[in-house]
Amino acid sequence: MTAPALEGAVRRHLDHLAVERGLAENTLAAYRRDLARYAAWLAASGVGAPEEVDAGHVTGFVAALGTGGDGGRPLAPRSVARVLAAVRGLHRFWALEGLAPTDPAADVAPPAAPERLPRALSVDAVTRLLEAVPVDSPAGLRDRALVEFLYGTGARVSEAVGLDVDDVVGVTGEHGDDVPVVRLFGKGSKERIVPVGSYAAEAVAAWLVRGRPALVAGARPARGTPALFLNLRGGRLSRQSAWSVITAAADRAGLAEEVSPHTLRHSFATHLMQGGADVRVVQELLGHASVTTTQVYTRVTAEALREVYAQAHPRARWDGR
Known part of the structure; x- marks a missing residue:
């Protein structure tokens, strides 16, 4: 004890x-x-x-x-x-705080860990994942909106399920030609503003107009919640349920690799870097406190370039022969 x-x-x-x-x-x-x-x-x-x-x-x-x-x-x-x-x-x-005279952990180093690059889906795999989500029911509209939103904003799953409707601005056209944006609250409750791409904005708008009201109306007992993403009982969607939405979509899409909400965040960042985005812009979008954390995606891009070069160039050989 x-x-x-x-x-x-x-x-x-x-x-x-x-x-x-x-x-x-x-x-x-x-x-x-x-x-x-x-x-x-x-x-x-x-x-x-x-x-x-x-x-x-x-x-x-x-x-x-x-x-x-x-x-x-x-x-x-x-x-x-x-x-x-x-x-x-x-x-x-x-x-x-004076609870101990010294800091005995100050010089203790962690064990060395093998470097692992983030796993990202290809653009084609993301497209297959998105198209595997049916939109013929309120739950389907929610699921498509969630998957589009995670990939379109790079949000953490906890940030997405913690959103309220008022945190997303412009997705239903109420602000004219303004680019839709979302207020995300990251680690340490730090707020950042992230643009919402057109595909994600359209999916969220469809969910808000045609899907969410049905789940609210069908809630028993009747309840009102400001949450953007709802479960089938009309309450806020949980992280575990959001995870299940992603894995179910990956199974329907026939994707061999393991796919999680964080895989979509990695894919968001990797595809931005491959498209020429500045690393500091990606840092702001992801909500990283340090650009060093974001720079791992520059290595992912370099690895992809190296692989393409090795496969495509007739004299690209590093095997020493």
């Missing part, structure tokens, strides 16, 4: 993340899980208070994460790095 002093110090940090930094609930939930695992490790190691933690406890925990030695499931290097980031933030907070 975790000692009260240690448990209270962890809770104080989580309160700081929620109130002072305004982290989204999904992000906070991830922090709670990771720090609960860390607190259990410290308790099992005989630690009862923040000032008793040393670098050996932190490095031991990091090693245990990779093997499951702490009693949890073994984690891949990227997941270990994510948990360590939460642990380092915890110790930094404790040191700044």
Whole structure:
């Protein structure tokens, strides 16, 4: 069992993340899980208070994460790095607040992770995915609007399902010739304005005019919600349901690769870069805090160019022969 002093110090940090930094609930939930695992490790190691933690406890925990030695499931290097980031933030907070004399996690490095480039669908595969969504029912209109919206804006699935109708402006022509836009609220509740392409705007407009009213009217008990995307009961669509919409469409389209809402976000960014978009424009559209995060898509584009060159040029050989 975790000692009260240690448990209270962890809770104080989580309160700081929620109130002072305004982290989204999904992000906070991830922090709670990771720090609960860390607190259990410290308790099992005989630690009862923040000032008793040393670098050996932190490095031991990091090693245990990779093997499951702490009693949890073994984690891949990227997941270990994510948990360590939460642990380092915890110790930094404790040191700044005077709950511990030093920061024992400051010099602990995460395990090296193999570099993975984002997986993106081809333009043809995206088209097949979109065309596989039937629009002969209110739910079908919603599903087509959701898939078009995710690919047309690069929104995270949590951003999409969190939208209200008033967050999307101009899709039904109420603002004349203005380009339709959407207000997206990303990590840390940061707001950004993103254009909505014509295909996505038309799909959302069809959903708002012909699909959404039917789900609202059929809700039992009758309810009113500002949510843009609704479930069959008239409530806000969940992240899990949105994920199911994408995977069902991929199955109908016969796509061999695994497709998720984030695959559409990667495809959005990759296709923009391939079309010549500036990396900083893509950064703004995706809502990345740092352009370094966005620059991975320049490598994706370079890999695609290299592959095409190798296949098409008669003297493009890198095998040393």
